[in-house]
Amino acid sequence: MSNNQSDPSSTRVSFSPSDTAMLEALVPGYTFISRFVFSYLHIDLAAYLQYFVALALFGASMRYLFEHVSDNFSKYFISTAEMRLDDEIFNYFMYWWSRQPQVKRTHRFLAGVRTNGYWSDEDDSDHERSDSEDEWEDADGSMSTESFDAYWTRVINRDKYKRLRFTPSQGRHYFWYQGRLLMLDRQYEKTTARWVLNNEKLYLSCWGRDPSILHQLLSDAQHKFVERDGSRTIIYRGQRCSSGTTFSWSRCMSRPPRPLDTVILDDAQKHSFLADIETYLEKGTAKWYAAHGIPYRRGYLLSGPPGTGKSSLCFAVAGKLGLKIYLLNLSSRALDEDNLYSLFSELPRRCILLVEDVDTSDITHTRGTSIFPKSARTNADAFPPQAGNGSSPAEVDKANVPEKPEREGITLSSLLNVLDGVAASEGRILVMTTNHPEKLDDALLRAGRVDMHIEFRRAVSEDIEKLYRSIYSVSKDDRTHPSSRRGENGSTTTMQNGSADHPNNPKGVEGEDEENTDNKPNGLRGRQNELRSRIATLAKEFASLVPSGEFSPAEIQGYLLKHKTHPERAIKEVAEWVKEEKEKKGAQKAADNKAKEDADSKHT
Numbered sequence: 326m327s328n329n330q331s332d333p334s335s336t337r338v339s340f341s342p343s344d345t346a347m348l349e350a351l352v353p354g355y356t357f358i359s360r361f362v363f364s365y366l367h368i369d370l371a372a373y374l375q376y377f378v379a380l381a382l383f384g385a386s387m388r389y390l391f392e393h394v395s396d397n398f399s400k401y402f403i404s405t406a407e408m409r410l411d412d413e414i415f416n417y418f419m420y421w422w423s424r425q426p427q428v429k430r431t432h433r434f435l436a437g438v439r440t441n442g443y444w445s446d447e448d449d450s451d452h453e454r455s456d457s458e459d460e461w462e463d464a465d466g467s468m469s470t471e472s473f474d475a476y477w478t479r480v481i482n483r484d485k486y487k488r489l490r491f492t493p494s495q496g497r498h499y500f501w502y503q504g505r506l507l508m509l510d511r512q513y514e515k516t517t518a519r520w521v522l523n524n525e526k527l528y529l530s531c532w533g534r535d536p537s538i539l540h541q542l543l544s545d546a547q548h549k550f551v552e553r554d555g556s557r558t559i560i561y562r563g564q565r566c567s568s569g570t571t572f573s574w575s576r577c578m579s580r581p582p583r584p585l586d587t588v589i590l591d592d593a594q595k596h597s598f599l600a601d602i603e604t605y606l607e608k609g610t611a612k613w614y615a616a617h618g619i620p621y622r623r624g625y626l627l628s629g630p631p632g633t634g635k636s637s638l639c640f641a642v643a644g645k646l647g648l649k650i651y652l653l654n655l656s657s658r659a660l661d662e663d664n665l666y667s668l669f670s671e672l673p674r675r676c677i678l679l680v681e682d683v684d685t686s687d688i689t690h691t692r693g694t695s696i697f698p699k700s701a702r703t704n705a706d707a708f709p710p711q712a713g714n715g716s717s718p719a720e721v722d723k724a725n726v727p728e729k730p731e732r733e734g735i736t737l738s739s740l741l742n743v744l745d746g747v748a749a750s751e752g753r754i755l756v757m758t759t760n761h762p763e764k765l766d767d768a769l770l771r772a773g774r775v776d777m778h779i780e781f782r783r784a785v786s787e788d789i790e791k792l793y794r795s796i797y798s799v800s801k802d803d804r805t806h807p808s809s810r811r812g813e814n815g816s817t818t819t820m821q822n823g824s825a826d827h828p829n830n831p832k833g834v835e836g837e838d839e840e841n842t843d844n845k846p847n848g849l850r851g852r853q854n855e856l857r858s859r860i861a862t863l864a865k866e867f868a869s870l871v872p873s874g875e876f877s878p879a880e881i882q883g884y885l886l887k888h889k890t891h892p893e894r895a896i897k898e899v900a901e902w903v904k905e906e907k908e909k910k911g912a913q914k915a916a917d918n919k920a921k922e923d924a925d926s927k928h929t
C-alpha cells in the first residue's frame with residue numbers, strides 16, 4: 326500500500342492494483358463502497374484504513390479474551406449438567422419443568438401440543454384427564470344418569486382442544502430452585518440427517534463447583550415422572566437416536582396393567598410361565614447362576630396362531646411383576662450389529678425384551694432341519710439338548726451361520742452373539758413370539774436362548790366359556806361398565822342404542838347402600854350371585870354353539886364385542902356368525918392354494 330499524501334482528509338489516497346485486490350478479498354465490495362463514499366461524502370476510506378484495521382483487531386482480541394475468560398469462568402465457577410434428547414432424563418426434566426410455577430411467568434417459551442417435538446410418548450396427563458372425565462359415575466359416586474348424547478358432546482368438545490404445552494424456548498432461562506438461582510440453556514444442533522427432526526440438548530447450570538443442587542433437581546424430576554406412571558406398564562422401543570446413526574431405547578407408551586386372569590390360556594401353562602419368571606427374578610437366583618457359572622439370562626418362545634394371546638400374556642406378566650417392556654424390531658434395515666450390541670448393553674437388569682413375530686425377520690429362518698417338525702411341538706417346556714459331538718453349542722451354531730450378510734441390517738450370527746455370546750447382557754428376560762415356530766432356525770431356539778416354549782391354541786370350549794364370562798361379567802369394582810347403568814326410573818339401560826336384555830345389572834341399586842343390602846335375600850350380593858350364575862349358564866350355551874379349536878380368542882372376542890351389551894343376542898346370532906366365518910376361511914384357503922399352485926407352475 327502506498328500513501329503519498331500528508332493530509333488524508335483532503336486528498337485521495339491511491340492504491341496499487343494489488344493492494345486494491347487484497348482489500349477487495351478481505352472486504353468484499355470494498356472498491357464499490359469506497360467509490361460510493363468518496364463520490365457522495367468526499368471521504369476517502371483508504372485514509373482511515375489503519376484505524377479500521379486497528380478497531381477490527383481490537384474487537385477480535387476483546388472477543389477472544391471474553392470467550393476465554395467466560396470459558397474459564399464457567400469451567401471453574403459454574404457446574405453444568407447436560408441432557409440429551411434421546412435420554413429419558415430429558416423427559417423427566419421437561420415434565421418437571423411443565424409443572425413449575427415459573428413456566429407461567431416465562432416470556433420466552435415454545436408452545437406446542439406435545440411436551441417436545443421428538444418423542445411420540447403419549448401424554449399421560451391427557452389420559453388422566455380423559456379417564457376421570459370418562460367415568461360413568463357422578464362426583465358423589467352414584468351412577469351417572471347422563472345420556473349418551475350429552476356425554477359424547479362433552480367428550481368430543483373436550484377432544485377438539487388438545488392441551489397446550491409450554492416448554493422453554495431456545496436460549497437461556499434463569500429460575501429459582503430451593504433458594505438457588507439456576508440457569509437452563511436449551512440448544513438445537515443442526516443436522517443433515519433426514520430422519521432426525523431436531524437434535525437438541527439441555528444444559529442445566531448452577532453457580533459454584535458443587536453440583537449437588539443439580540443432582541437434587543434431576544432426582545426430584547425423576548421421582549415426579551416415575552410417580553406419575555404409578556403401576557402402568559411402560560413400553561420402550563429400540564429406535565434411531567437423535568444423532569441419526571446409533572440406536573437407543575425410547576419410551577413410546579405406558580398402559581394400565583392388564584390383569585393376568587383376563588388372558589385366557591391353559592392355567593397350567595400360564596402359571597408355569599409366571600412361576601418360571603418369578604423364580605428367575607427371585608432373590609439369590611443371580612448369585613446362584615454366577616456360582617454355577619451359568620449366564621444369568623432366561624428366554625421364552627410363545628408360539629401359536631395370530632390372536633391367541635401371546636402378546637397379551639407377555640404384557641399381563643410385565644404388569645403383574647412391574648417390569649418394563651423393551652420392544653425390538655429385528656427387521657429394521659438400519660439396525661446393524663454394533664447398534665444391536667449397544668441396545669442390549671443398555672437394557673436394565675430386570676426387564677422383558679419382547680421380540681414380536683420373530684419369524685417375520687428373514688435372518689431367523691431355518692437353514693436346515695428345524696427342531697420343530699411339520700406339526701409344531703405341543704407345550705414343550707424344554708428343548709432337546711444339542712448333539713454331543715464335543716463342540717460347544719455355540720460352536721455348532723456358528724458353523725452354519727453365513728458370515729456375509731445377504732441384506733442390510735443384522736445377521737443371525739450377530740443376533741445369536743448378543744443373545745448368548747461372551748459379551749451378551751445379563752438379567753434380562755427375552756420373550757419371542759411367533760406364528761411359525763417351524764420356520765425358526767434351531768440355533769435361535771436352543772436351550773440357553775429359549776428355555777421355555779409355550780404353545781398357544783385356538784379357543785377350545787373351556788376358553789370360549791371363559792371369554793364369554795369375561796365380556797359379560799361385571800366385577801365388584803367395575804362401576805364404569807356401560808351395561809351396568811341404570812335409567813332414571815330404575816330400569817336397566819344400555820348404551821344409547823342398547824336394549825334392556827342385559828342380565829348383568831348388579832348396579833341396578835341406585836340409592837341402596839351395599840353394606841345394608843348384602844345380607845338381605847334381595848340385596849346387592851344376592852343379586853350379583855344370581856346374575857353370575859345366569860351368565861355362567863349362558864356362557865355354557867354359547868360355548869356349545871361355537872366349534873372348539875377353530876377360532877382364535879381374538880376372533881371370538883371381536884364377535885362378542887359387537888354384542889357387548891346383548892349377551893342373549895350374542896347367543897342367538899352366533900350360529901350365523903360361525904357359518905359366515907367358516908365360509909370366509911374356506912374361500913381364503915382356496916385362494917391361497919390357488920396362488921401357491923400358480924407360483925409353483927411358474928417355477929416349473
Ligand SMILES: Nc1ncnc2c1ncn2[C@@H]1O[C@H](COP(=O)(O)OP(=O)(O)OP(=O)(O)O)[C@@H](O)[C@H]1O
Nearest residue numbers: 587588589590630631632633634635636637878879
Ligand atoms: N388368550 C386370550 N385371552 C384373552 N384375550 C385374548 C387372548 N388371545 C387374544 N386375545 C385378545 O385378542 C387381541 C389380540 O391378542 P394378542 O395381540 O395377544 O394376540 P397374539 O397372539 O399376540 O397375536 P399375533 O400373533 O397376531 O401378534 C387382544 O385384544 C386380546 O385381548
